[in-house]
Amino acid sequence: MINKDLVIIGGGSAGMAAAVGAYDHGVKDILIIERSPFLGGILNQCIHNGFGLTEFKEELTGPEFAYRFIEQVKARNIPYVLDSTVTSINRDKVVVYTNAKEGVVEVQAKAIIMATGCYERSAGAIGIPGDRPAGILTAGQAQLFLNEYGYLCGKRIFILGSGDIGLIMARRLTLEGAKVLGVAEIMPWSNGLNRNMVQCLYDFNIPLYLSHTVSKVVGKERVERIEISEVDAHMKAIPGTEQSFNVDTLILSIGLIPNNDLLNSISCTMSRTRGAIVNEHFETDIDGIFSCGNVLHVHDLVDNVVAEAREAGKGAALYIQGKLPREDQVIACLAGDGVGYVVPQKIVLDESDDNLLFKFRVKAPSKNVFIEYAFNGEVIKRVFKPVIIPSEMEIESLPKNLLKTNQGTLTVSLKAKEA
Amino acid sequence: MKDVIIIGAGAVGSFIARSLSRYALSVLVIEKENDVGDVTTMANSAISHSGYDPVPGTKKAIFNVAGNKMMPEVCKELDIPYGKVGTLTVAVEDEQLPMLQELLERAKQNGVKARLVDAEELKKMEPNINPEAKGALLCPEGGIVNPFLLPVRAMENAMDNGVELHLNEEVTGICKDNDHYVVTTNKEKYEAKVVVNAAGLHSDDIAKMIEPISWSILPRKGEYYVLDHYAPGLVNHVLFPLPSAKGKGVLVTMTTSGNYLVGPSSEVMEDKDSVSTDVPTLENVKAQAMMLVPKIPFNQQIRVYAGVRATPSTHDFIIEPSKKYADFINVAGIESPGLVSSPAIGEYVATKLVGAVLPLKAKSSYKKTVKPYVNPLLLPLKERNELIKAHPEYGEMVCQCEKVSLGQIKDVLSRSVPCLSIKALKKRTRAGFGKCQGGFCQPQVVRLLAEHYHVTPLEVLYDKPGSSLVKEEVKKEAK
Amino acid sequence: MAVKELICINCPRGCHLKVDDQLNVTGNFCPRGAAYGKQEVTNPTRTVTSTVRISDAELPLCPVKTAQPVPKGKMADIMVSINGVFLKAPVHIGDVVIKDVCGTGVNVVATRNMEKVS
Numbered sequence A: 001m002i003n004k005d006l007v008i009i010g011g012g013s014a015g016m017a018a019a020v021g022a023y024d025h026g027v028k029d030i031l032i033i034e035r036s037p038f039l040g041g042i043l044n045q046c047i048h049n050g051f052g053l054t055e056f057k058e059e060l061t062g063p064e065f066a067y068r069f070i071e072q073v074k075a076r077n078i079p080y081v082l083d084s085t086v087t088s089i090n091r092d093k094v095v096v097y098t099n100a101k102e103g104v105v106e107v108q109a110k111a112i113i114m115a116t117g118c119y120e121r122s123a124g125a126i127g128i129p130g131d132r133p134a135g136i137l138t139a140g141q142a143q144l145f146l147n148e149y150g151y152l153c154g155k156r157i158f159i160l161g162s163g164d165i166g167l168i169m170a171r172r173l174t175l176e177g178a179k180v181l182g183v184a185e186i187m188p189w190s191n192g193l194n195r196n197m198v199q200c201l202y203d204f205n206i207p208l209y210l211s212h213t214v215s216k217v218v219g220k221e222r223v224e225r226i227e228i229s230e231v232d233a234h235m236k237a238i239p240g241t242e243q244s245f246n247v248d249t250l251i252l253s254i255g256l257i258p259n260n261d262l263l264n265s266i267s268c269t270m271s272r273t274r275g276a277i278v279n280e281h282f283e284t285d286i287d288g289i290f291s292c293g294n295v296l297h298v299h300d301l302v303d304n305v306v307a308e309a310r311e312a313g314k315g316a317a318l319y320i321q322g323k324l325p326r327e328d329q330v331i332a333c334l335a336g337d338g339v340g341y342v343v344p345q346k347i348v349l350d351e352s353d354d355n356l357l358f359k360f361r362v363k364a365p366s367k368n369v370f371i372e373y374a375f376n377g378e379v380i381k382r383v384f385k386p387v388i389i390p391s392e393m394e395i396e397s398l399p400k401n402l403l404k405t406n407q408g409t410l411t412v413s414l415k416a417k418e419a
Numbered sequence B: 001m002k003d004v005i006i007i008g009a010g011a012v013g014s015f016i017a018r019s020l021s022r023y024a025l026s027v028l029v030i031e032k033e034n035d036v037g038d039v040t041t042m043a044n045s046a047i048s049h050s051g052y053d054p055v056p057g058t059k060k061a062i063f064n065v066a067g068n069k070m071m072p073e074v075c076k077e078l079d080i081p082y083g084k085v086g087t088l089t090v091a092v093e094d095e096q097l098p099m100l101q102e103l104l105e106r107a108k109q110n111g112v113k114a115r116l117v118d119a120e121e122l123k124k125m126e127p128n129i130n131p132e133a134k135g136a137l138l139c140p141e142g143g144i145v146n147p148f149l150l151p152v153r154a155m156e157n158a159m160d161n162g163v164e165l166h167l168n169e170e171v172t173g174i175c176k177d178n179d180h181y182v183v184t185t186n187k188e189k190y191e192a193k194v195v196v197n198a199a200g201l202h203s204d205d206i207a208k209m210i211e212p213i214s215w216s217i218l219p220r221k222g223e224y225y226v227l228d229h230y231a232p233g234l235v236n237h238v239l240f241p242l243p244s245a246k247g248k249g250v251l252v253t254m255t256t257s258g259n260y261l262v263g264p265s266s267e268v269m270e271d272k273d274s275v276s277t278d279v280p281t282l283e284n285v286k287a288q289a290m291m292l293v294p295k296i297p298f299n300q301q302i303r304v305y306a307g308v309r310a311t312p313s314t315h316d317f318i319i320e321p322s323k324k325y326a327d328f329i330n331v332a333g334i335e336s337p338g339l340v341s342s343p344a345i346g347e348y349v350a351t352k353l354v355g356a357v358l359p360l361k362a363k364s365s366y367k368k369t370v371k372p373y374v375n376p377l378l379l380p381l382k383e384r385n386e387l388i389k390a391h392p393e394y395g396e397m398v399c400q401c402e403k404v405s406l407g408q409i410k411d412v413l414s415r416s417v418p419c420l421s422i423k424a425l426k427k428r429t430r431a432g433f434g435k436c437q438g439g440f441c442q443p444q445v446v447r448l449l450a451e452h453y454h455v456t457p458l459e460v461l462y463d464k465p466g467s468s469l470v471k472e473e474v475k476k477e478a479k
Numbered sequence C: 001m002a003v004k005e006l007i008c009i010n011c012p013r014g015c016h017l018k019v020d021d022q023l024n025v026t027g028n029f030c031p032r033g034a035a036y037g038k039q040e041v042t043n044p045t046r047t048v049t050s051t052v053r054i055s056d057a058e059l060p061l062c063p064v065k066t067a068q069p070v071p072k073g074k075m076a077d078i079m080v081s082i083n084g085v086f087l088k089a090p091v092h093i094g095d096v097v098i099k100d101v102c103g104t105g106v107n108v109v110a111t112r113n114m115e116k117v118s
Helices: A013-024 A041-045 A062-075 A139-149 A164-175 A194-204 A261-265 A302-320 B011-020 B059-077 B094-110 B119-125 B149-160 B200-207 B279-292 B338-357 B381-390 B406-413 B422-429 B442-453 C031-042 C072-083
Strands: A002-009 A030-033 A049-051 A085-089 A094-099 A103-114 A118-120 A136-138 A156-160 A179-185 A208-210 A212-218 A225-230 A243-245 A249-252 A256-258 A289-291 A331-335 A339-343 A355-362 A366-375 A378-388 A394-399 A408-416 B002-007 B027-030 B087-091 B115-118 B135-139 B143-145 B164-166 B171-177 B180-185 B189-197 B217-227 B238-240 B251-254 B260-263 B301-312 B318-321 B328-332 B397-399 C004-007 C016-019 C049-055 C061-066 C086-088 C096-098 C108-110
Touching: A002 A013, A002 A302, A013 A030, A013 A041, A013 A062, A013 A103, A013 A302, A041 A062, A041 A139, A049 A062, A062 A302, A085 A261, A094 B381, A103 A302, A103 B381, A118 A139, A136 A139, A139 A164, A139 A249, A139 B442, A139 C061, A156 A164, A156 A212, A164 A179, A164 A194, A164 A249, A179 A212, A194 C004, A289 A302, A302 A355, A331 A339, A339 A408, A355 A408, A366 A394, A378 A394, B002 B011, B002 B180, B011 B027, B011 B149, B011 B328, B011 B338, B027 B149, B027 B189, B059 B094, B059 B143, B059 B338, B087 B094, B087 B119, B094 B115, B094 B135, B115 B119, B119 B135, B149 B164, B149 B338, B149 B422, B189 B200, B189 B338, B200 B217, B200 B301, B200 B328, B217 B279, B251 B279, B260 B279, B318 B338, B328 B338, B397 B406, B397 B442, B406 B422, B406 B442, B422 B442, C004 C031, C016 C031, C049 C072, C072 C096, C072 C108
Parallel strands: A002 A030, A002 A103, A103 A289, A136 A249, A156 A179, A156 A249, A179 A208, A331 A408, B002 B027, B002 B189, B027 B164, B087 B238, B189 B328, C049 C086
Antiparallel strands: A085 A094, A094 A103, A118 A256, A212 A225, A225 A243, A339 A355, A355 A394, A366 A378, A366 A408, B087 B135, B115 B135, B171 B180, B180 B189, B217 B260, B217 B301, B238 B251, B251 B260, B318 B328, C004 C016, C049 C061, C061 C108, C096 C108
């Protein structure tokens, strides 16, 4: 058994930034455990640009952004292992990992940061009706085949889901010689950034079918055609609205799910969105175990991931140094009307820092609304939003002195502008 | 000239092959799919039924009970995951309680250990059961088994003992020529003294090749949900509702990999070969399942699938020689409880039916076990460490969701049963069966198979010819 | 008078812009929208990102990008140029992979460090 102050599971953007955050707050005895042959995580396959506008005031591609943080990790000599998989953790913070060189290694950590990112929702998870031939894959899978191995997954493609990953792949596949026949989106609004709508769909005349879903896949060994249908208010396919497309590939961009097997295995309390419940220091309900990045909640911008991860690193450092308050009293943070979820879900309200950062998403696109913070029934802050959409995570700061006691409930809601 | 040709390498064909491989006979198995156990055998409830349910005296009852008794030993010999978890057949209404009594009687007649459990005891055994549940029939001898490995390991054992297997080959005609058969496929012509028809959904088509038959196979589809293996304890036994004319009903069970299965439906079909799923059927499955366990976490769903039962028009297994010839043996209509019966059917067909027309001389070289499979995660840390030091590939993880190492994949690829596709590798190792459904590991698996078989990734198949994963290599101009 | 309609990409408002042939922009909430509208109509540009083949590296492909945005109409030709390149490791971020691609004055550069492996 070896001892480490801090073990960080995941060497992507969150893991690396958390390591840097912890290091810069005085914890040097760190180990980053990364399962792939490289640091950088999913950024390595995201060869498109749009990363780093806030963090570096430059527009970088995924690999370039990853490199900036790999340099920060290396400059601090923070130890990491690659090709290493964590096979178990326990509530006493013993981490067991395995790789071909070392065999099995048991590490007793003082604190753990979970930075394991997400996996993509699959066709089976939503039970797409019809056959199950080859040629159904997720956008990230198609991206990996193309950008890392150099293979096009298909020549005639339909995409389900208008999230950014799907839009990016619509463009990427078209540029590499495939024909993308359309994108279907089950909601009445697109899930991606306007910039991607323009540069990935409109630029290539790829039609977008809002309020539609894939209602059938047909194919014996390989996809031969798919049908899309319009959906009703309950997201159910409306019979008689089917449209058929002859394609050899169906690509799915239908959502990311936090990769929380390890925390689930030790009965960490999870939220409805399948990320851990954390306080403002990103500590879960298990002492000394922290969570940040996409495994906590799905981000749209990696710039926000690294900012959050640095905070989690700081939180873990304070914990190791005995300076993090324990949760005797907590304020529960709830998502109110119109808000899908809020992070953090608990506030410990200690003397550190003056501002709390809240991250949340609204349930539907809205115009001319207020974000309202109500503490124990009393409205303590309102922020006007001319436009607010679910596909963009909101980050708002709240001065701590607005919370007069350290127990009760804080609710974040969406309220219409009164006349 | 072969001694025996077996048509079909599902669970039944594979166990017949295994049983015959004990004897000095030349045996050839001809399978039309690209893998063993690729049709009904891989798409069922994965249950080792105790045998309380079939009508006493029928072949179903006899082979079910015998097969279930054999199952623990067979799974030990063939290194197949198996769990004697017990089954509970649950009454959710008072009106259903008399039927439990009938089932208890039936169990007794079939020689199956069973007892009734009242509502209170049931709730202790199954905390998540429908609070309205009135009682259940407990059969402690029933269990769960890995349905993918049952045929694969049985066939591996058979092949290790000398049986020949041809995949991707379809029988197109059979005729009798004096004292032997000529079996024609889409690739070759063979001669055999004995033919065993274990062709599943198409066993009636095969049987008709040598004589008119009075029975037929009626395809009946069953659709399922698969849930991820999260914290254990949703159910502790296999849970059944009361059986009806349509079958055993929608069950809720854990699997040997810790997942949960919810299903199956039961619909008569036209097309024997379609395994598509549809929304209304699955919604119905969900509703039925929730009558047993109201709080099934369907947000943990990772897959849906369908299997087709080879339902015999005779309502019982057909395990007998053809009318004309004692050496043409039909093993047909093996619907539920087919999986659990397969080892017993294998023994019976080999020793009693083939044995009636061919001399069975035991081979001294016969080995009844397969070389054990190593799963690093099941070893204590010290042994796991030693394993990886000796064989570093067991420390290299390929499928992260199911924790499958490169060493395990290479072991599977080195065994006697060919593993030709991504689907075949999935069934043997579980790589790609997890929550991300191959999202992260499939490209790596494609590359591994390409390297192993010295082909390009374009030729690596998901299942059968025509099912390649990738369509084109980009930037060939640069090369 | 032909009017072009487009959506501004600068912020989530996604203002629906109208640009006439005098390059007057309407529908924008802020000056960034006006600037974007004019640019999109007169000289729409895009950054092209792709991969090129590479030998002697740990992976068979190296990601690349146009160092600055290029005229949208040249994207297809630029892809052809990119597809013809074969690099040899080592290659570093910023290394010029194609100089002045398709006469645009813009270089295509590598965006990942690809070390040489034996």
